Amino acid sequence: MKKASWFSFGIVFLLLLTASCSSTNNDEDELSETVRIALRDVGNQLLLIHNDSTSLIMPVKELSPLKYELSFELPLSFMPNELVTIVDSSFQRAKLPSNYRVEVVECVKDEVAYSYQMSANTANTIIPCAGRTLPTYCYTIQVRFTNSKSVHSNAAIWTYLLVSLCLLFTGFLVYKRRKLRLLRDLDDSHAVIGSFLFYPDQHKLIQQAVEINLSKKECELLSLFVANPNQVISREELTKRVWEDNGVIVGRSLDTYISKLRKKLQGDDSIKITNVHGIGYKLEV
DSSP states (O other): OOOHHHHHHHHHHHHHHHHHHHHHHHHHHHHHHHHHHHHHHHHHHHHHHHOOSSOOOOOOOOEEEEEEEEEEESSSEEOOHHHHHHHHHHHHHHHOOOOEEEEEEEETTTOOOEEEEEOSSGOOOOOOOTTTTTTEEEEEEEEEEOOOOOHHHHHHHHHHHHHHHHHHHHHHHHHHHHHHHHHHHHHHHHEEEETTTEEEEGTEEEEETTEEEEEEEEEHHHHHHHSSTTTEEEEHHHHHTTGGGGTOSSSSSHHHHHHHHHHTTTTTTEEEEEEEETTTEEEEE
16 A cells, blocks of 8 residues: 555544544533532422522532532432432433432441442342431442443544554555665666666666766667676667668767766776777776
């Protein structure tokens, strides 16, 4: 897969992941606000049952993710079954999760005076001693939602993130290997002539970062010499390979192009194209 493809895939995946995280955060914020409203309703109904319409319900606190606390200005007394009924009714109206645990905690001793567990699965619902009245005391009512959906969502997000990073890393390795292979292929496509690098496919010579452009004919001639270093190549073969095979009739063209090549190679005294009288030319390296 090409670099651009891997990069695009990674961007799209991370955007989806970000959207998923954002959606999860929004869901959790919505749950938190709904719980606060529902718990204030619970507190209000508990007070009204005992004809208390003046004392304050303190702000609902979020003790930790999925755990909330309802507290009151004054001590109060109530029957547990009243609390169970009011919480269940309020939570159903607010369409809150059905799985939660409620603890009535004494403010001073920080001890649980009463607790029960509700579940969508009736077999897992536990409501003990609902008919015994709790004495007048300072209580807080703590609710913890036991539905693991949010936890699972977070775990899924981390899983997606790790998978995304692994895919991106794998793509990076594939790209690096491909790049190294291309570089290796490029290195194999050039020839060394003294201090020059000759790239026949690109029609150029490079000497100390200086590029020297070659014409098509110059490149074809030099390729023949490079393939046969220090060997005499006859004029007939050079002419046939470069010109006559293309249906072109030449006169002194060979000598003209040899002269041009000599000028372009004159930057290295160790390289010479010599004329072997009556036979042809030889690249001496």
